Amino acid sequence: MKRFIPGLLILTTAQALQAAPDPARGRQLHDAHCMQCHDTSVYTRENRRIHDMQGLQKQVRRCELSLGLRWFDEDVNSVVRYLDDNFYHFGK
Numbered sequence: 697m698k699r700f701i702p703g704l705l706i707l708t709t710a711q712a713l714q715a716a717p718d719p720a721r722g723r724q725l726h727d728a729h730c731m732q733c734h735d736t737s738v739y740t741r742e743n744r745r746i747h748d749m750q751g752l753q754k755q756v757r758r759c760e761l762s763l764g765l766r767w768f769d770e771d772v773n774s775v776v777r778y779l780d781d782n783f784y785h786f787g788k
């Protein structure tokens with residue numbers, strides 16, 4: 697068990713340094729985890745369900761949890777930023 701601890705510390709430090717949303721990282725996370733149930737067409741479909749930033753945040757969290765992942769807030773925010781930059785454009 698002990699030998700996992702250094703890795704964990706590095707991860708925590710990297711997270712702390714990277715508190716701002718990073719859309720490039722968001723894209724990586726998204727493409728690695730989020731295309732199993734739907735592709736990106738749900739983000740642009742005509743009757744899409746998400747209509748604001750808050751809704752987007754909630755939905756990303758919901759989908760992430762249904763995957764059994766435990767992302768840091770920064771990861772969720774990075775994916776939200778990636779989705780908003782590329783598909784939703786709430787932040788413009």
Ligand code: HEC
Pocket residue numbers: 726729730731732733734738739740743744745746752755756759760762763775779
């Ligand atoms: C376990 C299956 C599953 C996975 C994996 C999944 N999703 Fe979803 N997602 C859904 C379902 C189901 C919906 C709702 C589709 C519908 O309403 O037709 C949805 C809808 C969405 C929407 C809303 C689309 C709209 O209507 O505007 C977003 C945003 C979204 N997912 C993001 C993500 C992200 C980000 C990930 C990766 C963390 C992810 N999803 C992974 C099942 C999944």
